[in-house]
Amino acid sequence: MMQIRERIDSLKGIGPKTAALFEKLKIYTIEDLLKLYPRTYLSYDEPIPISEAEPGKRTALRAVIQSYVDIKKVRNLKLVTCTVKDGTGSVKMIWYNSPFLKQVFHIGQTFIFVGSISIRNHQFQMEHPEYYTLPQYEKLIASLQPVYPLTEGLSNKTVSKAVTGALSCIGQIKDNVPKEVQEQFSLMPLEDAVAGVHFPQNRQQLMKCRNRLVFDEFFWFLVHMHQMREKTIKAQNRFLITDWKEAEQFIKNLTFELTKGQKEAVEEIKEDLSGDTVMNRLIQGDVGSGKTAVAEIALLAVVKNGYQAAFMAPTEVLAMQHFEGIQRDFEPFGVRTALLCGSTKLSQKRRIYEDLQNGEIDIIIGTHALIQEKVIYKNLALVITDEQHRFGVRQRAMLSGKGTDPHVLVMSATPIPRTLAIIMYGDLDISVIKDVPAERKPVKNCVVGPKYRPTAYKFMMEQINEGHQIYIICPMVEASENVEAENVLEYQESLIEFFPKEVTISYLHGKMSSEEKNSIMRDFADRKIHILVSTTVIEVGINNPNATVMMIENAEKFGLAQLHQLRGRVGRGDAQSYCIMLCSSDRKEALERLNILNTSNDGFYIANEDLKLRGPGDFFGVRQSGDILFQLGDIYNNADVLKQADAAVTYLERKGFPFETIDTGNHISQVQL
Ligand code: ADP
Ligand code: MG
Numbered sequence: 119m120m121q122i123r124e125r126i127d128s129l130k131g132i133g134p135k136t137a138a139l140f141e142k143l144k145i146y147t148i149e150d151l152l153k154l155y156p157r158t159y160l161s162y163d164e165p166i167p168i169s170e171a172e173p174g175k176r177t178a179l180r181a182v183i184q185s186y187v188d189i190k191k192v193r194n195l196k197l198v199t200c201t202v203k204d205g206t207g208s209v210k211m212i213w214y215n216s217p218f219l220k221q222v223f224h225i226g227q228t229f230i231f232v233g234s235i236s237i238r239n240h241q242f243q244m245e246h247p248e249y250y251t252l253p254q255y256e257k258l259i260a261s262l263q264p265v266y267p268l269t270e271g272l273s274n275k276t277v278s279k280a281v282t283g284a285l286s287c288i289g290q291i292k293d294n295v296p297k298e299v300q301e302q303f304s305l306m307p308l309e310d311a312v313a314g315v316h317f318p319q320n321r322q323q324l325m326k327c328r329n330r331l332v333f334d335e336f337f338w339f340l341v342h343m344h345q346m347r348e349k350t351i352k353a354q355n356r357f358l359i360t361d362w363k364e365a366e367q368f369i370k371n372l373t374f375e376l377t378k379g380q381k382e383a384v385e386e387i388k389e390d391l392s393g394d395t396v397m398n399r400l401i402q403g404d405v406g407s408g409k410t411a412v413a414e415i416a417l418l419a420v421v422k423n424g425y426q427a428a429f430m431a432p433t434e435v436l437a438m439q440h441f442e443g444i445q446r447d448f449e450p451f452g453v454r455t456a457l458l459c460g461s462t463k464l465s466q467k468r469r470i471y472e473d474l475q476n477g478e479i480d481i482i483i484g485t486h487a488l489i490q491e492k493v494i495y496k497n498l499a500l501v502i503t504d505e506q507h508r509f510g511v512r513q514r515a516m517l518s519g520k521g522t523d524p525h526v527l528v529m530s531a532t533p534i535p536r537t538l539a540i541i542m543y544g545d546l547d548i549s550v551i552k553d554v555p556a557e558r559k560p561v562k563n564c565v566v567g568p569k570y571r572p573t574a575y576k577f578m579m580e581q582i583n584e585g586h587q588i589y590i591i592c593p594m595v596e597a598s599e600n601v602e603a604e605n606v607l608e609y610q611e612s613l614i615e616f617f618p619k620e621v622t623i624s625y626l627h628g629k630m631s632s633e634e635k636n637s638i639m640r641d642f643a644d645r646k647i648h649i650l651v652s653t654t655v656i657e658v659g660i661n662n663p664n665a666t667v668m669m670i671e672n673a674e675k676f677g678l679a680q681l682h683q684l685r686g687r688v689g690r691g692d693a694q695s696y697c698i699m700l701c702s703s704d705r706k707e708a709l710e711r712l713n714i715l716n717t718s719n720d721g722f723y724i725a726n727e728d729l730k731l732r733g734p735g736d737f738f739g740v741r742q743s744g745d746i747l748f749q750l751g752d753i754y755n756n757a758d759v760l761k762q763a764d765a766a767v768t769y770l771e772r773k774g775f776p777f778e779t780i781d782t783g784n785h786i787s788q789v790q791l
Contacts (some may be wrong), residue, residue: 122149122290129283139272140280151284152291154277155315155331155750156264159324162232164259168242169206171235178232178255179244180204187220202231209235210243222249230255262318281316288313295337296775299766306330329759332751336763339748342782343544344767347398353523357425357499359391364451365419371450372411379403379551383412386549390525391419391500397525400543402532403551404721405686406558409529410440410661412551413502414447416527421453421480425499429483432505434459434632435639439660440504441483442640448481458484458493461632502527531686532679532725560719561689565673565699565712574698575616578649578667581696582621586666587642588649589656589687592625593671593702609671610651617649626652654680656687663691673699674708678728681712682721 120128125147127137145151165180181202190197198213200223211231213219223229233247250258266277293300293308306326314327369376369384376384383401390397403409413429420427429444431437441457448455456470456479467487473479477496482488501524528546539548566574578588590613592606606625613623624647626638635655641647643662650656650665654676668688673681681699689695699712714727753760770777 122287142269159262162258167206335751340767347545364422383549400528400546407551420500427500588667591670623649666695669698674703
């Protein structure tokens with residue numbers, strides 16, 4: 119008998135050549151093949167009358183052959199045509215290089231044609247339709263045909279056949295989900311689910327099978343999260359932070375009073391840092407809610423208790439900003455700080471490494487550079503990451519691994535619904551800062567068309583005359599990666615023509631070196647620049663309270679959560695701020711979408727709407743960060759299954775299940791951590 123672990127060339131019809139093609143898809147064994155799930159399914163619907171066919175849509179027609187099959191030579195092509203009809207209309211069928219069809223179609227016979235209708239010279243036509251006899255189609259109609267991920271040279275038919283062969287091993291699939299969970303949650307047998315996902319009888323059955331597989335994906339992921347939590351959260355607190363005198367002083371020195379939300383977050387952090395187990399906390403707060411101040415309080419307390427702390431930001435510009443802010447704010451407290459980024463000069467990096475190891479640096483601020491292997495800390499007690507949604511779970515774990523279980527504080531402006539939080543931050547406690555500083559005026563918004571641009575510029579001029587500063591997010595050109603720089607430059611030049619000479623206009627884009635970026639950001643902070651034209655590099659966390667206008671070109675091309683982040687760059691000081699969203703599309707949906715932002719400044723509401731519209735993939739920029747990829751599961755659409763998997767893990771927890779005995783490695787290989 120064939121074994122599930124055998125290589126796929128033991129399947130009939132698969133030779134070394136085909137096996138090599140499968141390897142490109144990372145399919146080596148029969149088991150791999152069984153887990154190559156269809157990308158989608160083709161369905162065969164009931165035929166419809168020709169008169170009801172919609173151009174461009176996959177359609178099945180039941181029609182009678184009306185004309186002889188005609189074969190014409192056009193250049194090197196053999197053009198095969200024939201006309202078919204039903205009681206409601208006729209369609210011209212077209213094939214290329216298939217002269218044998220002359221033997222297939224005869225006047226008066228009925229066939230089912232499946233394809234997409236187009237209109238040419240006022241006539242319906244279908245190019246290269248599939249065709250079936252009535253009995254053939256009867257069989258197809260109820261089923262769903264799997265469509266597999268492919269690679270060049272490998273056809274869907276070949277994969278489909280191979281999978282059919284592999285199904286003889288289906289009984290050998292091992293279901294590792296604990297028996298008690300299988301029973302308690304009435305899971306269908308894993309082997310039925312796998313078989314059913316390849317060749318479902320109908321949609322309903324497909325959903326059931328899929329749900330079982332999605333359950334497994336979520337379940338193993340959550341078990342893994344649980345294991346991480348056991349390892350990290352329950353770790354003993356070796357850095358007891360008990361002396362809060364200087365931190366209290368710092369709070370007194372602030373030019374503002376902390377908001378209620380900030381105070382609560384600080385209290386929770388205090389409790390964590392002086393508790394038995396280490397802190398693993400996420401602070402969620404809308405843009406401008408003042409998360410940095412909370413972070414600073416924690417940093418100062420840790421340092422004043424004799425330990426080191428690290429503060430990691432997703433971009434160099436942001437790291438730089440935090441570095442300067444912390445230097446300034448901690449000046450009276452005699453704290454030794456340093457900045458470490460990818461672009462830091464090698465000689466300086468070496469010095470910093472040394473100083474960190476010797477304990478000559480109290481707070482290190484930087485980007486991913488902080489978690490490189492070379493960095494060794496003397497006594498790292500606290501790690502803070504800002505705008506966490508840009509960091510993967512793995513990076514967070516790596517940073518924790520730097521010390522002996524340091525306290526971890528994660529700050530994010532992205533409000534996430536509870537189901538998503540289970541996946542993203544399942545191993546963290548959560549504090550939410552619900553309020554923004556009271557004296558702050560809500561940003562005034564408008565959504566306008568390109569015609570409004572000159573008016574917007576005039577308005578900006580008035581704001582500049584009042585001493586304020588402006589951000590403009592540059593238009594996005596298709597495939598903008600490479601033309602990004604050019605694009606920003608061109609736009610800046612067009613602005614120079616419009617504004618008087620005294621107005622300083624600078625630009626910022628992702629292709630600039632970090633030094634350039636940093637120096638521009640510093641000039642902007644020092645008010646030497648009036649208008650900053652930028653790509654979205656400024657999206658995350660930049661803080662210049664004097665900026666009062668944010669204009670976003672091509673606003674329709676951004677996600678709502680991202681627009682909200684961009685808008686969050688203004689409205690950070692006492693003056694009234696404005697966000698001008700320039701929409702270059704007159705599609706109704708585009709305007710409706712932007713209108714959500716126009717009418718709300720509430721990040722939680724907006725994020726939820728955005729999530730509804732786009733799903734979590736785009737929402738979190740998953741494609742870039744590789745953060746939460748499941749093969750089948752979709753955290754938003756399969757929220758029910760996610761809850762069920764969460765319940766299963768909780769159920770096991772209650773029963774004292776020995777999670778540490780489970781090796782999740784095999785099961786979550788599809789998930790990028
Ligand atoms: P975010 O939560 O988006 O990271 P920041 O921490 O950058 O926000 O804070 C935004 C601005 O609000 C900063 O200029 C900061 O000094 C100011 N700020 C923070 N807390 C308060 C407060 N309680 N009252 C007034 N202003 C505050
Ligand atoms: Mg911030």
